[in-house]
Amino acid sequence: MPDHPDPALLEQLKDHLRVYAETGIDGFNPEAVRGARRLAAAARGESKSRARRTEQPAPSTQTSLFAESLPESVRDSSLEEIRDDLGDCQRCKLCQDRTHIVFGADNPRARLVFVGEGPGVEEDRQGLPFVGRAGQLLTKMIEAIQMRRDEVYICNVVKCRPPGNRTPQEDEIAACSPFLLRQLAVLKPEVICCLGLTAAQTLLQVRTPIGQLRGKIHSFQGAQLVATYHPAYLLRNPPAKRQVWEDLKRIRSLLSSP
Ligand code: URA
Numbered sequence: 001m002p003d004h005p006d007p008a009l010l011e012q013l014k015d016h017l018r019v020y021a022e023t024g025i026d027g028f029n030p031e032a033v034r035g036a037r038r039l040a041a042a043a044r045g046e047s048k049s050r051a052r053r054t055e056q057p058a059p060s061t062q063t064s065l066f067a068e069s070l071p072e073s074v075r076d077s078s079l080e081e082i083r084d085d086l087g088d089c090q091r092c093k094l095c096q097d098r099t100h101i102v103f104g105a106d107n108p109r110a111r112l113v114f115v116g117e118g119p120g121v122e123e124d125r126q127g128l129p130f131v132g133r134a135g136q137l138l139t140k141m142i143e144a145i146q147m148r149r150d151e152v153y154i155c156n157v158v159k160c161r162p163p164g165n166r167t168p169q170e171d172e173i174a175a176c177s178p179f180l181l182r183q184l185a186v187l188k189p190e191v192i193c194c195l196g197l198t199a200a201q202t203l204l205q206v207r208t209p210i211g212q213l214r215g216k217i218h219s220f221q222g223a224q225l226v227a228t229y230h231p232a233y234l235l236r237n238p239p240a241k242r243q244v245w246e247d248l249k250r251i252r253s254l255l256s257s258p
Helices: 007-022 030-045 047-055 060-069 079-086 121-126 133-144 170-187 197-204 231-236 238-256
Strands: 112-116 153-156 191-195 218-220 223-228
Touching: 079 170, 112 133, 112 170, 112 197, 133 231, 133 238, 153 170, 170 197, 191 197, 191 238, 197 218, 197 223, 223 238, 231 238
Parallel strands: 112 153, 112 191, 191 223
Antiparallel strands: 218 223
């Protein structure tokens, strides 16, 4: 360790610690910290090809590290505790225009979790995810694989509506996604279905286009992760339903296998 650590690095570290503190994480598992150091060293060795790294799905060890680095008290917390920690959230500018925080809904014991991008106007009004037009299509997608909405859990990357339904910005995702990660760590689903680019890129920590992320099975914290097109995109582009049907069949078979 140099005598005078880089001030920019110190600022980044402070930001990370602030996010952990705000999301209720108050300690670290020393094993996971050692693992993080090993990963960081390995990453430095690979830094020659930054472009290639951003285009590849993150290795599963990198994502599982997050779950391992959560102290047991957080991993074993409940969705209610996570909701309490979120409180009347003012962590990003999306709080200014929201009516309701849309935390997530339906079955907390679900084997399958859908992750969308962020609430729209109807979700903001009702405080529930996917209850507008895109939500009606999502219900049909769920029923197409012989499941009901009350058998799955549905949540979003950001919990407050971005104005005009724009894509959430990086700072908004950074402020909100720790709560999504905690929800997933508590839900421990077998399969996660990312609806659209924002969810897939956020969980897989890549910048790969959705067309390249779909059609594969990824891994995320012990769950199998399938990315597909967002139902709002399907409303604008019905021919993409054919590919989404392939993705849904893949999810059905993952849930059917022992
Ligand atoms: N779109 C999303 O991504 N999430 C919702 O909850 C509704 C629409």
